[in-house]
Amino acid sequence: MAYSLCGKSVANTGEQACDKSKGVAKKFFIFNGSIDPADYVSESAFLAKLVANSKLSKDSANKVFVINEIQDFTDASEANKEGSLNQGYKTVLLEGKPAYKGKIFAGADLLKRLRTFNNQTVRIIEYDSNGVFWATKVGTAVKGFSAKLFFTGGKLATGQNVEEGIADVSISFLSTSEYIDNAGWMETTGNVEDITPLLDVNLTYISKSSNVFKIGLSIQGSSLIGAYNPFDEVGALIAPLTFTAGTGVNYGTTLPITSVAVDNTLKALTVTFDNTAYTALASGAKIKLSGPIPSVLDAADVTETELIPVILTK
Numbered sequence: 001m002a003y004s005l006c007g008k009s010v011a012n013t014g015e016q017a018c019d020k021s022k023g024v025a026k027k028f029f030i031f032n033g034s035i036d037p038a039d040y041v042s043e044s045a046f047l048a049k050l051v052a053n054s055k056l057s058k059d060s061a062n063k064v065f066v067i068n069e070i071q072d073f074t075d076a077s078e079a080n081k082e083g084s085l086n087q088g089y090k091t092v093l094l095e096g097k098p099a100y101k102g103k104i105f106a107g108a109d110l111l112k113r114l115r116t117f118n119n120q121t122v123r124i125i126e127y128d129s130n131g132v133f134w135a136t137k138v139g140t141a142v143k144g145f146s147a148k149l150f151f152t153g154g155k156l157a158t159g160q161n162v163e164e165g166i167a168d169v170s171i172s173f174l175s176t177s178e179y180i181d182n183a184g185w186m187e188t189t190g191n192v193e194d195i196t197p198l199l200d201v202n203l204t205y206i207s208k209s210s211n212v213f214k215i216g217l218s219i220q221g222s223s224l225i226g227a228y229n230p231f232d233e234v235g236a237l238i239a240p241l242t243f244t245a246g247t248g249v250n251y252g253t254t255l256p257i258t259s260v261a262v263d264n265t266l267k268a269l270t271v272t273f274d275n276t277a278y279t280a281l282a283s284g285a286k287i288k289l290s291g292p293i294p295s296v297l298d299a300a301d302v303t304e305t306e307l308i309p310v311i312l313t314k
Helices: 043-054 108-117 176-181 231-238 275-279 294-299
Strands: 025-031 064-067 072-075 081-084 090-094 099-105 121-128 132-138 141-143 145-153 166-173 183-187 199-209 212-218 244-247 257-263 268-273 286-290 305-308 310-313
Touching (some): 043 064, 043 183, 108 145, 108 166, 132 145, 176 183, 199 310, 212 231, 231 257, 231 268, 268 275, 294 305
Parallel strands (some): 199 305
Antiparallel strands (some): 025 064, 025 121, 072 099, 081 090, 099 166, 121 145, 132 141, 132 183, 145 166, 199 212, 212 268, 257 268, 286 310
């Protein structure tokens, strides 16, 4: 008889019918948070969580950032390091870490924002052409795979290939065991496009008269002319929603807002602070004015938008 320790270290080799394999890359999502069991109890719950998290503010730990759909994709994984003996035996000494190169459509402004992720350690959830998400588990929580990203582009097109409006992305995964040995999948029957990227719309100071402030809306882009004002599209939708303001240490003291109205002439918002509370502030006091959160904006038909707070001075 032969004694064996294999039963303690290996698994059986049977295969479940209809097991999943990774399909062609379609989308990647930057997600540094985690999804608890109650939110991946079903395919619809998992998708709903990703959709909801894509509409969180970018400073949320559970924010989902969307990378545009992959248009071209190649395997750039490091080759395995092999060793041999002079009698012919060869073996793998070190397994190469998974890595990919891809191309996405992105203009000059989006490329600048994507490059803020360069060389950052992030977590990535994959979505393939079979309609399957791929991620890993840490304890009972679902998380993305640990990776580093690098975006390039912005060069003149040569006219020899499809280059105009193309950005290149390199994805290097940090753990082979996490990415391969501990990968898990989740199908979806919903629309992955409901997981939406957000665009920063800055609240900006224009002028003030006592406790009444004129506040602009500004989308910073790459145009040399300057920022774009989306007031005509969204001003009337945003004004009825709830704005908040704070003063003091970490802006933790609430400053009541009497009203927010549209100024169609100036193409701005008119924000009026409570006169008594405003008067009581010391001269030069700083006020942080924040707009409604992205999910509230989305419900009011101001989609794919995050309002960035502005710091005002009395």
